[in-house]
Amino acid sequence: MKISIPIVFIADDDSSVRKGLERLIKSAEFKVETFASAEEFLQRKPYRSGPSCLVLDVRMPGLSGIDLQKELIQKDTSTSIIFITGHGNIPMSVEAMKNGAVDFLPKPFDEKELLSAIIRAIEKSDHIRKNDDERAKINCRVNTLTPREYECLRWVISGMLNKQIASKLGVTEKTVKVHRGRVMHKMQTASVAELVRLAQKCGITPPKK
Amino acid sequence: MKISIPIVFIADDDSSVRKGLERLIKSAEFKVETFASAEEFLQRKPYRSGPSCLVLDVRMPGLSGIDLQKELIQKDTSTSIIFITGHGNIPMSVEAMKNGAVDFLPKPFDEKELLSAIIRAIEKSDHIRKNDDERAKINCRVNTLTPREYECLRWVISGMLNKQIASKLGVTEKTVKVHRGRVMHKMQTASVAELVRLAQKCGITPPKK
DNA sequence: TACCCTATTGGACTAAGGTCCAATTTACAC
DNA sequence: GTGTAAATTGGACCTTAGTCCAATAGGGTA
Structure with a gap:
């Protein structure tokens, strides 16, 4: 069981706005942290304990909100x-x-509007986090595969028979069976169906014939 | 080989705007059709020969642009x-x-901006169309499955063995093999891997154990 | 009632997948 | 040079999957 505490970041150069927002958002039972500039926010070490969102002023001295958004996309x-x-x-x-x-x-906005947006943002963040987590776990397994095993994995998820894969790789069917067995073991899957789904989640594609 | 001709629709109540846009967009080698209102556009029979986009005025008498967008989502x-x-x-x-x-x-806008947006919109539409087409084809096959075969399909893509599926369905392994064979045949797949991908594309999910 | 579709099962095989133990070769690092 | 990891293959076996032919049974329709 993983703890998962949502947090709302606020970045605005106007301290009175920061304080107002902080009070409002805390009243909705969210953990809050405030920043006076985009640069200050970028200093902060990445938050990893749960989903997060950033209430961000568009116009600020230095790096603008829009610029910060682009940074965060990277x-x-x-x-x-x-x-x-x-x-x-x-x-x-x-x-x-x-x-x-x-x-x-745009200011002025309804408090309810902001809070509903925050809830949507936290849900979106949570969704992204879960996907990222899952992909990371799968990638850990993929990284334990040897090059040959990886190659083999790609042919397997294409639905090819062992003998066909063998001829693609220029080895005997026996060898493919061994690789394949190791792939299933390392990937912790019991069926090709599961393997296909795992591979898909982290963007591994079958080779074109 | 399917023909695929993009078309750009224009819906604006101002006829001079319609004419201006039509000239501009035609100069970019797009097929164009214009409409004086949202209602008029909704009258048109759906365009099926290729990707399409709609350049839409937000404010119009009667149904607004935003309203029309919501209609089109349905x-x-x-x-x-x-x-x-x-x-x-x-x-x-x-x-x-x-x-x-x-x-x-917002008007006034740069002509290049509009044209680049149109290109992006047509690409997006094309992408959606291709996905829809593919899903439709797969669904045709799925619809030929009997209820039992469909059930069987869902268990198969979960990665279960025939004997396990048999016990789930309360039948013999033999029966599952027969259903399964028919499923593969009707779905036109040669491997579980392909079957998993097809099922995923049209939203068929494995049953929870 | 005759007919069709669906679901079910058996028998008899064939082919494909998967595993355990063991061995060889090659490449690269220490 | 010795060690280690990766790749390869063989033999022996067992489990699964898939197919052809054939047959039974229930539900629904013309």
Whole structure:
């Protein structure tokens, strides 16, 4: 059983806004951390104890909110973003949404609106986290495969028979059976069906004939 | 080989805008059709010869652009939407993007911007179409399965052995083999690996143990 | 009632997958 | 040079999967 505590980050250069938001969000039983700039947020070590979201002011001195969003896309984090802004415009909001923001709220906004956006953002983050976790676990197993085993895995998930794989690899059917057995063992799967699903989850594709 | 001609629909109540857009988009070698209202567009029989997108004015008398978008989400069409607007606001653009719009352009916009959005929209539509097509084909096969065969399919893609499936269904292993053979034949697959992939594409899930 | 579809099973095989033990070869690191 | 990991193969066996032919039984329709 893994602990999973959601957290809401706030990044805004206006301290009164930070305090107001912090009070509001804490009242909704969320853990909160505030930052006065994008740079300050980037300093923080990645949060790993649960899903997270960032309530982010679009316009700030230094790195802007939009810039920060782009930074965060690079480092693959599960933190979902909600923008708030006093002086936004349509192209800005559209760009933010295209880049995966959960919401974009012009001030003044309804408190309920923000809280509902936060809930959606946390759910999205949680979803991403779970997927990432699963993929990471599978990749750990994949990394224990030798090159030949990996190659073999790809042919197996293509649905080929051992004898066909053998001829592809230029070895005997016997050898393929051994590799295949080791693949199943290392991947901790009991059936080809499971193997196909695992492979799919971490983007391993069957070779083209 | 299937013909695939992209088309761009335009829905705007202002006829001068329609004409201007039509000229522009035709100059980019796209087939174009124009509509003076959302209702008029809904009248049109669904376009099936290729990918399509809709350049849509947000504000129109009668059904608005946003309303039309919601309508189109219901009827599952592959038509992707690009909004254009003279008097939009942020919440409107955010809502449109949340609902899957490819872009949201306030007037006046750069012609290149619109054309690039159209290209992205057509690509997206094409992608959706291809997925839908594939799913439809698979579903045709699935629909030829008898209830028992379908049940059997779900157990097979869970990776279970024939004897295990047999005990789940309360029949002999022999019977499972027969069903299973028919499933493979009807689904036109030669391996469990392929079967798993097909099932996944049309949302068939393995039963929980 | 005759007919068809579905579901079920048996017999008799054939082929494919998987495992245990053992051995050889090669490449690369210490 | 010795050791280790990877790749390869053989033999012997057992388990699964898949197929052909044949047969029975129940439900529903023309």
